[in-house]
Amino acid sequence: MVTTKALPNLLQNGLAENFLDYAINPLAAEVYAGNPESLSVKSAFPNLYALEEKYGGLIIGTFKSIKERKHGAEKTKQSAKMFHSGMV
DSSP: OOOOOBHHHHHHTTSOHHHIIIIIHHHHHHHHSSOGGGOBHHHHOHHHHHHHHHHSSHHHHHHHHHHHHHHHHHHHHHHOOOOTTOOO
């Protein structure tokens, strides 16, 4: 059986408790009309869950995923071809 973390458990690993109390809990309560302690991160916030699983933490995962996206965008830019005189 696979268990998923509750939202507060995931966020307390790497974020200050004040951030959880003043930003995340009200957001989760408003959006999901429920107790954040009973929300499954995997179901409610799949992107947060993926960062935690892939990188082992939200903060490091955020920075690494931004870096990976920038690197991917640079590859796309480099492979684009320009036709200065138009298509013949």
